[in-house]
Amino acid sequence: MKGLSVIDETDVGWDEHTPPNETVDADGNPFPSDRGFGVADPRAPKRREYDDPDVRRLRDHLRQHNGIHSLEICAPDEVERIARIFHRDGFVVVRDLLNTEQLERFCEGCARVLAQILAIGGTDGRKYTTETGRLPHRYSYGTSSASRQLMHDSTWASMIDLPTTTPILTGIFGSADYRVFGGGGDVCLPGAIEYQHLHADGSEPQVIPEGRAAQAKLLGVDVKEAADSSALDLHTQRLIMELTPPFVTINFLMSDATWENGPIRQIPGSHTSRQSPPTPAEEPEWMRLSTLVGAPAGAGVIRDNRAWHGATPNLSRQIRAMPNIEYVPSWHPAESSRKTMPHEIWETLSPHAQRICRLIKAEPGIWPAGAGEMHPLASGRKALYKKDMEATSD
Numbered sequence: 001m002k003g004l005s006v007i008d009e010t011d012v013g014w015d016e017h018t019p020p021n022e023t024v025d026a027d028g029n030p031f032p033s034d035r036g037f038g039v040a041d042p043r044a045p046k047r048r049e050y051d052d053p054d055v056r057r058l059r060d061h062l063r064q065h066n067g068i069h070s071l072e073i074c075a076p077d078e079v080e081r082i083a084r085i086f087h088r089d090g091f092v093v094v095r096d097l098l099n100t101e102q103l104e105r106f107c108e109g110c111a112r113v114l115a116q117i118l119a120i121g122g123t124d125g126r127k128y129t130t131e132t133g134r135l136p137h138r139y140s141y142g143t144s145s146a147s148r149q150l151m152h153d154s155t156w157a158s159m160i161d162l163p164t165t166t167p168i169l170t171g172i173f174g175s176a177d178y179r180v181f182g183g184g185g186d187v188c189l190p191g192a193i194e195y196q197h198l199h200a201d202g203s204e205p206q207v208i209p210e211g212r213a214a215q216a217k218l219l220g221v222d223v224k225e226a227a228d229s230s231a232l233d234l235h236t237q238r239l240i241m242e243l244t245p246p247f248v249t250i251n252f253l254m255s256d257a258t259w260e261n262g263p264i265r266q267i268p269g270s271h272t273s274r275q276s277p278p279t280p281a282e283e284p285e286w287m288r289l290s291t292l293v294g295a296p297a298g299a300g301v302i303r304d305n306r307a308w309h310g311a312t313p314n315l316s317r318q319i320r321a322m323p324n325i326e327y328v329p330s331w332h333p334a335e336s337s338r339k340t341m342p343h344e345i346w347e348t349l350s351p352h353a354q355r356i357c358r359l360i361k362a363e364p365g366i367w368p369a370g371a372g373e374m375h376p377l378a379s380g381r382k383a384l385y386k387k388d389m390e391a392t393s394d
């Protein structure tokens with residue numbers, strides 16, 4: 001997979017030998033009873049072929065209609081506006097988060113790690129092995145890693161504390177007292193013809209520990225002093241939960257989001273919903289078209305992970321990579337953070353990045369199990385993780 005690029009036109013993808021909606025189990029067997037995250041799209045074209053009539057029809061439709069009308073795109077220094085839109089909609093697009101050098105470095109990292117994922121090849125005439133429990137031609141950098149994160153990768157680690165993103169995160173969280181949980185992201189090959197189902201990432205615990213109320217105060221919520229937090233009125237409780245997401249993710253765009261190359265779709269306001277998003281069969285067309293077309297390369301989509309979102313068809317000839325860094329507020333349970341960042345990577349970071357990565361940093365001399373090992377299949381990742389664990393305990 002030499003010369004792989006996540007920017008240029010490519011021959012990668014469009015494998016007509018991978019049937020639409022095919023997913024695989026932990027060992028790579030197709031069409032398991034438990035599809036995991038590979039929820040089928042009943043409206044997908046019947047063939048994975050660039051010039052297939054169904055694909056052309058979908059392409060024409062997307063050319064005309066894809067994208068949120070009048071999508072707001074902020075400049076990085078509009079911190080107040082960014083935070084306002086983020087809290088209102090559950091996501092916000094900010095351009096120029098990366099400079100040219102950072103964008104190039106991240107593109108190189110995305111291509112390098114994708115090549116590792118694709119290196120295994122496919123079976124029975126397929127070009128690639130689909131990731132366990134996902135739709136074809138779609139991979140998660142995070143879940144394809146045997147450590148579940150890419151915090152061992154200096155490229156990802158170098159994007160944790162940027163002059164553009166840190167003031168924005170501070171505005172969104174209400175202070176600089178947040179932490180890094182991990183990083184990975186999402187990539188799709190050309191020919192990912194299916195819509196990924198709408199979903200939220202992670203769950204909302206629906207609890208208000210002391211730290212969460214304190215964070216809301218910093219964000220301007222009038223939290224009445226009460227000895228017992230259950231004394232908070234419902235309006236206040238709701239405001240606190242709306243404004244203090246348990247996870248905030250920055251997805252960086254390696255290429256312009258176009259109507260054709262699989263722009264992420266986001267449903268405004270859904271971050272506060274306690275309902276489940278519609279299934280692929282019942283999802284209305286306006287939601288399928290609610291995508292971030294127009295967001296340029298180097299921009300970021302800053303997401304409240306509770307907001308409904310999903311990947312969309314990539315009918316182009318360009319890989320669409322969207323690496324990310326995931327942040328959590330100070331009240332996020334410390335025990336859920338895993339030590340996936342090697343000490344020697346942590347040492348290279350800025351003082352602020354070191355502080356916010358303190359709970360994911362491994363001890364000196366301990367290489368985090370699975371770090372650096374990529375595999376599309378869960379069984380492959382498990383074996384690699386185990387091998388690392390055994391090597392560490394020797």
Ligand SMILES: [Fe+2]
Pocket residue numbers: 199200201309
């Ligand atoms: Fe997601």
